[in-house]
Each structure stands twice: as C-alpha cells, then as structure tokens.
Amino acid sequence: xxxxxxxxxxxxxxxxxxxxxxxxxxxxxxxxxxxxxxxxxxxxxxxxxxxxxxxxxxxxxxxxxxxxxxxxxxxxxxxxxxxxxxxxxxxxxxxxxxxxxxxxxxxxxxxxxxxxxxxxxxxxxxxxxxxxxxxxxxxxxxxxxxxxxxxxxxxxxxxxxxxxxxxxxxxxxxxxxxxxxxxxxxxxxxxxxxxxxxxxxxxxxxxxxxxxxxxxxxxxxxxxxxxxxxxxxxxxxxxxxxxxxxxxxxxxxxxxxxxxxxxxxxxxxxxxxxxxxxxxxxxxxxxxxxxx
Amino acid sequence: xxxxxxxxxxxxxxxxxxxxxxxxxxxxxxxxxxxxxxxxxxxxxxxxxxxxxxxxxxxxxxxxxxxxxxxxxxxxxxxxxxxxxxxxxxxxxxxxxxxxxxxxxxxxxxxxxxxxxxxxxxxxxxxxxxxxxxxxxxxxxxxxxxxxxxxxxxxxxxxxxxxxxxxxxxxxxxxxxxxxxxxxxxxxxxxxxxxxxxxxxxxxxxxxxxxxxxxxxxxxxxxxxxxxxxxxxxxxxxxxxxxxxxxxxxxxxxxxxxxxxxxxxxxxxxxxxxxxxxxxxxxxxxxxxxxxxxxxxxxxxxxxxxxxxxxxxxxxxxxxxxxxxxxxxxxxxxxxxxxxxxxxxxxxxxxxxxxxxxxxxxxxxxxxxxxxxxxxxxxxxxxxxxxxxxxxxxxxxxxxxxxxxxxxxxxxxxxxxxxxxxxxxxxxxxxxxxxxxxxxxxxxxxxxxxxxxxxxxxxxxxxxxxxxxxxxxxxxxxxxxxxxxxxxxxxxxxxxxxxxxxxxxxxxxxxxxxxxxxxxxxxxxxxxxxxxxxx
Numbered sequence: 047x048x049x050x051x052x053x054x055x056x057x058x059x060x061x062x063x064x065x066x067x068x069x070x071x072x073x074x075x076x077x078x079x080x081x082x083x084x085x086x087x088x089x090x091x092x093x094x095x096x097x098x099x100x101x102x103x104x105x106x107x108x109x110x111x112x113x114x115x116x117x118x119x120x121x122x123x124x125x126x127x128x129x130x131x132x133x134x135x136x137x138x139x140x141x142x143x144x145x146x147x148x149x150x151x152x153x154x155x156x157x158x159x160x161x162x163x164x165x166x167x168x169x170x171x172x173x174x175x176x177x178x179x180x181x182x183x184x185x186x187x188x189x190x191x192x193x194x195x196x197x198x199x200x201x202x203x204x205x206x207x208x209x210x211x212x213x214x215x216x217x218x219x220x221x222x223x224x225x226x227x228x229x230x231x232x233x234x235x236x237x238x239x240x241x242x243x244x245x246x247x248x249x250x251x252x253x254x255x256x257x258x259x260x261x262x263x264x265x266x267x268x269x270x271x272x273x274x275x276x277x278x279x280x281x282x283x284x285x286x287x288x289x290x291x292x293x294x295x296x297x298x299x300x301x302x303x304x305x306x307x308x309x310x311x312x313x314x315x316x317x318x319x320x321x322x323x324x325x326x327x328x329x330x331x332x333x334x335x336x337x338x
Numbered sequence: 339x340x341x342x343x344x345x346x347x348x349x350x351x352x353x354x355x356x357x358x359x360x361x362x363x364x365x366x367x368x369x370x371x372x373x374x375x376x377x378x379x380x381x382x383x384x385x386x387x388x389x390x391x392x393x394x395x396x397x398x399x400x401x402x403x404x405x406x407x408x409x410x411x412x413x414x415x416x417x418x419x420x421x422x423x424x425x426x427x428x429x430x431x432x433x434x435x436x437x438x439x440x441x442x443x444x445x446x447x448x449x450x451x452x453x454x455x456x457x458x459x460x461x462x463x464x465x466x467x468x469x470x471x472x473x474x475x476x477x478x479x480x481x482x483x484x485x486x487x488x489x490x491x492x493x494x495x496x497x498x499x500x501x502x503x504x505x506x507x508x509x510x511x512x513x514x515x516x517x518x519x520x521x522x523x524x525x526x527x528x529x530x531x532x533x534x535x536x537x538x539x540x541x542x543x544x545x546x547x548x549x550x551x552x553x554x555x556x557x558x559x560x561x562x563x564x565x566x567x568x569x570x571x572x573x574x575x576x577x578x579x580x581x582x583x584x585x586x587x588x589x590x591x592x593x594x595x596x597x598x599x600x601x602x603x604x605x606x607x608x609x610x611x612x613x614x615x616x617x618x619x620x621x622x623x624x625x626x627x628x629x630x631x632x633x634x635x636x637x638x639x640x641x642x643x644x645x646x647x648x649x650x651x652x653x654x655x656x657x658x659x660x661x662x663x664x665x666x667x668x669x670x671x672x673x674x675x676x677x678x679x680x681x682x683x684x685x686x687x688x689x690x691x692x693x694x695x696x697x698x699x700x701x702x703x704x705x706x707x708x709x710x711x712x713x714x715x716x717x718x719x720x721x722x723x724x725x726x727x728x729x730x731x732x733x734x735x736x737x738x739x740x741x742x743x744x745x746x747x748x749x750x751x752x753x754x755x756x757x758x759x760x761x762x763x764x765x766x767x768x769x770x771x772x773x774x775x776x777x778x779x780x781x782x783x784x785x786x787x788x789x790x791x792x793x794x795x796x797x798x799x800x801x802x803x804x805x806x807x808x809x810x811x812x813x814x815x816x817x818x819x820x821x822x823x824x825x826x827x828x829x830x831x832x833x834x835x836x837x838x839x840x841x842x843x844x845x846x847x848x849x850x851x852x853x854x855x856x857x858x859x860x861x862x863x864x865x866x867x868x869x870x871x872x873x
Contacts, residue, residue, distance in 0.1 A: 073801030076786035079718055094715045101705040108672065108701065115679040116694070119615070127617040128681040138624055141673045142666060149662045152712065157655055159714040164651045205402055205794055213400040214797050220400075221796045244488040245581060247646060247721060251787045256717045258647045260582060261487060262575020265648035284646075284721040284789045286481045288488060289408045292792030 080252065083275040083300075087254030089159045097152055104148070163254075166266045169236035173227070177239070177246030177259035177283065180290035184227050187238075191313040197293045198222040205293060221280040226297035230306035232273035239265040244288060250281035250298055258285055271300040355855060363458075366450035367855060368435045369752070371457050375432030376745070378460055380821060382424030383738075385468070387814050389417040394776075394810035400797050410793035411479035412471070418482035422599065423506045424464050426733070429741045430602045431456075431513045434541050437748060438517060440846040441535050443526025443867065445856045448519040456512035463505035470495035470502075481791065483592070484559065486573040486584050490566050500563045507552040514548035517541055526845075526861040532623065533871040535844050537744075539626050540605030543633045547594045547601075550637075555591040558584060582647050589640035597636045600700075600732060601629060603740025604671060607693045609844065610747050611675050614690035615682030616841040621674040628667035628674075635664050645716045654713050661711035665704070672701055687839070688762035692743035695735055695770045703731030706781065721791075724784025730777045735770070742769075742820065749824065750838035754852030755831025757823050765823060768816035775809030845870040 081091040119125040174185040185192040196202075201220050204211035213219040229235050239248050241259040249256040253269040271279075281296040301309065355361055355370075365371050392413045396404050405413070435453065439446050447453050471477040475493020478484075484499070492499065521542050525534070534542075561572040562584070571577020573584045612619045619625065641649060641657040649657075675697055684690070706728040710716050719725060742765075750756050779802035784790075788799045795803065837847045848866050849857060862870070 073798055076798060076802070077782045079785045090714045090718055093712060094709070094718065097709050097712055097715065101708060105701070105705060108676065109698065112676050112679070112697065115676065115682070116684065119679060119682050119684050121616070121683040121685045125681075125683040127615065127683040129617055131677070131681050132618045132620055132622070134677075137677070138621055138670070138673075142670060145666050145669045149665060152708075153659060153662060156658065156712045156714060160654060160658075161651065163714060163717075164654075207402045207406060209401070211401075213794075219797050220794060244491070245485060249721075249789070251718060254714075254718060256646050256720055260575075260647065262581070263648070281787070282789050282792070286411070286485075286488065286721075286791045288491060289406075289411065289479075291411070292407065292789075292794050 082252040082254055083272050083277075083279065084253050084269050085272075086159075086163055086269065087252060089162070090254040093156055093159055096155065100148060100152060166236055166268050169234045169268055171230065171233055172236045172238060173229070174238045174240070175227075175248055175259065176242050177248065177287070177294075178242035179244065179288050180283075180294040182223075182227075182248070182294065182296060183242070184225075186310065186313075189310055189314050190317050191310060192317075193225050195223045195225045195227065195297070197295060198224050202293070218280065220293065221282070221295050221297070223295055223297045226278065226299040228299045228301060228306060228309055229271065230303045231271040231276050231300050232303065233306075234268055234270045236266065236268045239267060245285050246283050246287045246294070247285035248281075248296060249284040250279050250296055252279040252281075253298070256284055276300045276302055276305075365454055365457075366446075368439050368447045368450070368453065368857070369853070369855065371447075371450075371453050372432045372435030374457055375428045375435060375460075378457075379425050379429035379432060379741075382420050382428070382464065383817070386417050386420035386425055387817065389413045389420065390810060391814050393417065394807040396793055397795070397803050398807040399804065400795055400800055402794050405793070407793045408476055408479055411481075411791065412477040414791055415478045415480060415482050416467070416471070419467065419478075419503075420464070421733075422482065422595075423503075423510075424460075426599050426737050426741070427506075427510060428460060430541070430544070430599075431510075433537075433602065433606075433741070433744050433748075434513070434517050436752060437744075437846060438520055438538055438541060439524070440751075440849060440853055440857045441538050441844060442521060442524060443529055443845050443858045443862045444520060444524035445859050447516050448524050449516045452512050453516050456509045456516065459505050459509040459512075463502045463509065466498050466505070467502035470498040473498070483585075483588060484562065485588075486562060486565065486581050489562060496566060497563065500559045503559050504556055507556045510548050511552045514545035514552075517545040518549070521545075526858065526867060528864050528867050529845075529871070532626070533867070535605070535871075536608035536619065536622075536625060536629075537602065537605035540601040540608075540629055543629050544598050544601045547598050547633055547636065551591040551594045551598075554587060555595075558587040558591065561587075582644075585644045585647060586641065589643045590637070592643060593640040594633070594636045596729075596732070597632060599737045600740070601633070603696065603700075603737050603743075604629060606740050606744040606747070607675060607696050610689045610693040610743055611678050611697075613747075613839050613841045613843070614687060614693075615679045615684050617678060617682040618843075619674070620677035620680075621670075624670055625674055628670045631667040632664060635660060635667070639664065642711060642716070645713050646720050658711055658713045662708065665708050668704055672697070672704070685840075687746075688757075688759055688766055689743045689747035689839075691763065691766040691770075692739045692746060695766070696739045696743065699731055699735030699739070699770075699773070703728055703736060706731065719784060721789055722784035723780040723788045723790055726790045727777050727780035727784060730780070734777065735773055739769070745824070747839075748846070749827060750831075750834045751846055751849075751851050751853055753828050753831065754833060754850075755827055756834045756838065757827035757831055761819060761823050761826075765816060765819040768819070769813060772809045772812035772816055776806055776813050777809070779803075779806045779809075843870060 079091055079094055081088050172187045174187055176183040181194055181196040183194050200216050201222060204213050204216045239257050239259045241261040246259040247256055248259055255267045255269050257265045257267040277300055279298045283291055283294045356364060396410055473494040478492050478495050478499040480489035480492060521538060564570040565572055571579040573579045573581045608619055608625055639657060639661045642661045645654060710719055710728060746762055783799055783802050788795055834851050836850050845862055848870055
C-alpha cells in the first residue's frame with residue numbers, strides 16, 4: 047500500500063472516530079447488562095456479574111501462565127526444552143477437580159434463581175401477549191381491555207430504505223410504539239405468551255424477562271416492577287420472525303397502582319361504549335399464511 | 339501441486355494419473371480430492387465473507403441504507419449456511435484427505451471412488467443453494483436454523499434449501515465413512531490407536547459425530563418438506579404438531595455439529611504447539627479422552643440453545659448442568675496445551691502464531707459459553723449480539739484459525755516449497771487484530787440489549803456497531819492475503835526438505851516434500867513409526 051493511500055485511510059478512520067466520539071455520551075458507555083427494575087432482574091444481573099468475575103479470575107491465571115511461557119521459554123532466548131515433561135498425574139488431577147468445584151459454586155445460585163423465576167404462583171394480574179408479524183397484541187384477561195401495539199409512525203417512516211430521515215432525530219428510534227403495555231408497579235404481573243403466526247420472543251431487558259411466543263402454545267412469565275420505579279421500559283422481539291423482525295419493539299408503561307386502576311377503568315369503559323363487534327377482541331390479522 | 343514432486347522420490351513409478359480435466363473430474367487420489375475440497379472451501383469462504391460484508395455495511399450506522407430487510411435476513415441465513423457447510427466442513431474434509439493417509443502410513447483413502455462422489459456433490463449442492471438468491475421471493479431468510487413456521491414462509495427457495503441441505507448432509511456422511519474406514523483399516527502395522535496423531539484422533543471422533551447426526555438433520559428437513567408440500571403437520575400446532583419439536587431435533591444435530599466444526603482444530607493445534615515448543619504434547623492420553631468426553635457430552639446438551647422456549651424446570655436444570663460439565667474436558671485441553679509450552683523452546687512461525695491466537699481467543703469463546711450455560715443469565719443473553727460474539731469467537735479464531743494454522747503448517751509438505759513467512763505473519767497480525775475489533779464489541783452490544791438478526795438498530799448502539807464494521811472490513815480485506823500467499827508459494831516458494839519444521843514429528847514428515855502422489859506404497863517400518871509417534 048502506498049504512503050498517500052495509507053494516510054487517506056488513516057484520515058478516514060480518524061474522521062469516523064471523531065464523529066463517534068462526538069456522541070460519546072450515548073454509545074461508548076454501553077458495555078454491560080443493566081441491573082433492571084425488578085428483584086428478578088437484579089438477581090440475574092448479580093449472577094451475571096459473579097460468573098463474569100469468576101471467568102476473569104480464571105482468565106488472569108490461565109492467560110498469565112500462557113503469556114509467561116511465551117516470554118520465558120523462547121528459543122530466541124536460548125530456552126532448552128524439557129522433553130521429559132509429558133505427564134503429571136497430580137497436576138492433571140488438580141486441574142480436573144478444581145474446575146468441577148468452581149462449576150458447583152456457579153451452579154448453586156443459578157439453580158436457586160431459576161427456581162424463583164419459574165414460580166408463577168400468587169400473581170395479581172394476568173395479561174395475554176400475542177406476537178404476530180409484526181407487532182404485539184395485549185389482552186387484559188380479567189377486564190375486557192385489549193389492543194394492538196405497533197412500531198410508532200415516526201420510526202416506521204425513518205426506517206424505510208433510504209428514507210432520508212436521520213434516525214438520530216427520531217425519539218427512541220425503533221424502540222417506541224403507538225400503544226405501550228400498561229402495568230401497575232409493585233404487582234406480580236403474569237404474562238401468558240403465545241404467537242399468532244410464527245415464533246416471536248417477548249423481551250424486556252429491564253425486567254429480566256425473555257420468553258418465546260409460540261403459535262399453538264402458551265408460555266408463562268412474570269415480573270414485579272419496583273414500587274418506586276414507574277416509567278417506560280423498552281425491549282424488542284428476540285426471535286427472528288421474518289422481514290420486519292427488527293421493527294416490532296415492546297414498550298411497557300409501568301404506572302402507580304392508582305394510575306393503573308384509573309387507566310384500566312377508563313379503557314374498560316371505552317371498550318363497552320364501542321359497538322358490539324369491537325367489544326370482543328378482534329382476531330389477530332396481518333399474519334402471512336403458512337399454508338402451502 | 340503434487341505433479342511437481344521430485345523425480346528421485348522412490349514411489350513415483352506408481353504415479354499413473356490422468357491428465358487435464360479428467361484428473362479432477364474422475365479424481366480418486368486423496369491429494370487431488372483434498373486439493374479440490376480446499377479450493378472449494380476457500381471459494382465459499384470468500385462468498386460467505388462477501389455476505390458478511392453486506393451485513394456489516396448495512397449495520398455500519400442506524401437507518402436502512404443499502405438492503406431491504408428481507409435481503410438482510412437472506413444474507414444472515416446464507417452467510418451461516420455457506421460458512422458452516424461450504425467453508426469450514428469441506429476445509430476439514432480437505433485436510434483429512436490430504437493428511438490422514440500420510441499420518442497413518444497408508445497410500446490413499448480407503449474408498450477412493452466414494453471420495454470422488456462425496457466431493458462432487460458439493461459444487462451441485464452450493465450451486466443450487468446460491469442460485470436461490472435469484473428466484474422469486476429471494477434466498478432463504480428464516481435463519482440457518484430453519485425454525486418452522488417461519489421457514490415455511492420462504493418462497494421458491496424453500497425446496498432448494500431443503501434439497502441443498504440433503505446433498506450437503508449426504509456428502510458429509512460419505513466423507514465421514516471414508517475417514518472412519520481409512521483410520522480403522524489402513525493404519526500401518528504397529529500404529530496402534532493410542533499412537534495416532536491427535537489430528538487423526540479428533541477426525542475419527544468427528545466422523546462418528548457426523549455419521550450420528552447428519553441423518554437427524556436430514557430427517558428434520560424432510561419433515562419440513564412434507565409439512566410444506568404434502569399436508570403433514572409435524573411442526574404445526576393446529577394439526578397436532580409442535581414447532582418446538584423441530585428445535586429439539588435440529589439442536590440434537592446442531593450441538594454435535596458445533597463440535598464437528600471445532601474438534602479437528604483441536605487436533606491441529608495439538609500437533610502445532612508441540613512442534614514449535616520442541617517438546618512432546620503434554621498429557622496425550624488425557625487429550626484423547628477429553629475429546630471423546632466432549633463428543634459424548636455434545637449429545638446431551640442440545641436444549642441450551644433454546645432455554646427461552648418454555649421448558650420444565652427440571653429440563654432446564656439438566657441442560658444447564660450438562661452444559662457446564664463440558665467446561666471440564668475443555669479446560670483439560672487448554673491446560674495441556676499450556677503445559678506443552680511450559681519449559682519448551684518456543685519459536686513463532688505462522689502456524690504457531692495462528693495456533694496461539696486459537697488458544698487465547700477460543701478460550702475467550704469458552705468463557706462466554708460458560709456464561710451462556712447459566713439459565714437465568716441466558717434469558718438475557720439469548721438471541722442477542724452476546725451470542726453472536728460468542729459463537730464467532732469459537733468459530734473464527736477457533737475453527738477458521740485452526741484451518742489456517744493447518745494449511746500454513748502442512749503447505750510446505752504438500753508443494754515441497756516454503757511460503758513467504760513474513761507475509762503470512764502479516765496475515766496473522768491483521769487477522770488477529772481485526773477479528774477482535776470485529777467481534778469483541780459485539781459482547782457489549784448484546785449485553786446492552788441489541789438483539790441479533792436485525793437489519794437496523796436503536797441509535798445508542800451506533801458506536802460499537804461502527805467499530806465492529808470497521809473490524810469486519812479489515813478482517814475481510816486481510817483474508818485476501820491468504821490465497822495470494824498460497825499462490826505465490828506454489829509458483830515460486832523456496833524448496834524445503836522432508837522435515838519442513840525443526841521440531842516436527844509424525845509420519846507425514848518422514849515422506850519426502852512434496853509428498854509422493856500415492857503417499858505410503860510400502861507401510862513405514864517400526865523404527866519410522868516409533869520416530870513419528872513421539873507425541
């Protein structure tokens with residue numbers, strides 16, 4: 047490669063890094079999982095960090111020995127090979143047993159957390175979630191409230207091929223919807239998750255919940271948002287579901303119990319006012335046929 | 339290549355080979371077929387790589403700039419299929435063809451016509467698969483995992499996908515049968531199983547895995563085919579079927595498949611590290627048993643790919659624990675490689691450099707694999723870029739670097755000439771730096787919440803995606819050096835002796851360079867075997 051070409055490449059690289067650095071407050075700091083806003087998401091986060099640090103500790107030891115060998119036992123430094131060093135029962139026993147012990151140390155808290163996650167008893171509110179191509183349908187089973195949730199219009203316009211709209215100008219680009227799922231805080235909410243056409247996956251990282259939405263099957267998941275953490279929480283479909291898989295976000299609006307009760311009452315009244323056909327939740331449409 | 343071998347080789351009176359195109363189309367020689375496999379794999383590596391470039395280009399910044407989401411999905415799907423079935427697996431079969439007869443003291447593979455057939459299926463399979471890019475509805479876009487019901491929505495490409503997978507599977511099974519028969523029946527007298535080189539061992543175990551699981555894949559895709567065309571409902575809940583059953587069957591194939599992709603790399607690294615440490619492999623028998631245990635465990639861990647489908651608690655616990663167990667034999671291997679270097683006399687020729695990158699970076703992939711085994715944490719990792727980072731760490735600096743290490747190690751033996759080691763060292767450094775720039779930030783993206791298989795993303799993911807794309811373009815460009823170095827070596831490399839590397843042991847190094855057309859026409863003597871089998 048000639049020198050001027052190398053220089054222009056370096057300039058281009060520097061320009062890219064500079065523009066990226068200009069937005070430093072947003073992207074570069076995103077390095078890790080967040081603890082989230084439920085007890086379960088914090089448990090998962092703690093588990094994740096524990097395993098991460100155990101791996102780091104093992105890496106320091108193993109990579110340390112490797113790097114030491116690379117530095118110390120170089121032929122160029124006159125190292126003479128010890129060709130008799132081919133087997134050592136004691137060492138081999140240790141490096142088989144010690145990992146087993148470490149694995150047990152990892153597995154116990156993981157199993158404990160898993161048992162808690164799988165405990166779907168004593169839930170206070172049940173919402174049926176149906177994934178379809180490409181959006182979500184939420185049905186509050188105990189109250190006749192049900193509605194669709196799609197990618198919001200602004201994101202939908204900006205994401206068209208060569209739309210000319212800068213995604214940076216769109217509020218929560220690809221992570222906002224027309225009708226968020228509204229839930230109360232400090233309440234054990236149970237989700238019954240299913241799919242209308244193909245498999246989707248309902249994921250809100252802040253809740254530590256990801257569960258597949260499978261046509262013909264109903265999966266269960268639950269979350270309980272901290273009493274002091276009302277707000278909007280965003281997620282996305284996490285199972286490839288066709289052309290617009292990247293464009294079916296999830297937004298959960300966690301409100302105080304009173305606000306939620308008022309909202310639910312209002313929605314129920316609206317749905318009663320509506321004409322008879324609308325009172326029963328419409329069947330999910332928009333699904334591409336899977337028939338031959 | 340092989341026709342250039344030295345006239346003083348003792349075996350060349352057996353060298354009757356057809357000339358021109360007949361030599362390749364009617365090939366029955368293990369070296370000719372091995373060469374065709376390797377050229378095919380290299381071609382597919384660049385085709386699959388071009389698809390990866392399209393993916394990284396679209397993901398360079400948020401917004402849709404270049405491709406339609408459907409084409410993006412086709413690119414991710416086809417990139418995986420081409421790289422797994424077109425690049426890595428044929429490269430391993432090519433290396434097996436070249437090296438196994440030489441390493442076990444045989445003249446050729448046991449079943450030469452079968453060998454020809456298993457290779458020549460592949461160009462047809464991939465012509466079919468790649469031509470699906472041009473049919474109405476575009477190429478398969480449901481992911482290489484082919485999950486129903488989504489995969490059934492593919493248009494004209496669907497039967498092409500199924501038939502191509504059938505052909506690839508048939509080719510793999512035939513190649514695997516040939517490897518097993520060659521190793522079991524053609525070893526030189528006195529070369530007992532526990533004196534075989536690790537590459538032969540890992541390939542033997544890989545071949546059994548292939549024979550065990552490729553028919554399972556064939557069964558799964560056949561059920562997809564009948565669901566689509568003949569009214570069956572194996573995977574349709576409305577007809578009493580179960581879409582999750584496909585995932586169980588697929589991953590019963592899929593998990594052993596990932597070891598099919600990586601075990602031969604374990605073998606190659608186990609040959610290269612001792613050579614350039616000038617010291618026998620530490621814990622040879624433990625290495626063999628570790629590979630066998632990994633192969634066994636690979637059959638009972640499949641559901642860790644699908645923890646979010648909603649399995650019973652007991653099943654999730656079982657698959658978590660069995661998956662974690664794999665860390666034990668894998669650890670044994672990493673520790674043994676490290677102990678092989680300990681008190682050695684190390685030098686850093688290109689094969690050793692690639693083997694060392696393998697050692698460090700595959701271990702990083704092992705750590706993220708361990709994290710992924712932890713079910714509650716997996717709920718957050720599943721189907722994010724953290725998974726993408728994980729499997730690319732084990733497949734690119736794992737399998738691909740293993741293949742490159744093997745080629746740089748044995749190329750002098752194949753052509754009787756040494757390649758430009760300085761250029762190969764450049765290839766190593768560029769690949770190693772860019773592969774980390776490419777894949778390390780993907781850990782961050784996944785943990786921060788970016789799902790995989792999406793053509794566009796929320797703006798906070800921009801920075802690390804840009805870095806990853808720059809790494810991708812750099813890595814892609816650096817790979818162009820690889821065929822150039824090989825071409826230059828074949829044309830004008832400096833001649834090498836039988837033992838191209840000072841510390842090399844093994845029967846292949848007892849043959850002249852370039853190796854004669856029919857490798858061992860007389861079995862090697864006990865003394866030669868003993869010299870070669872100093873592990």
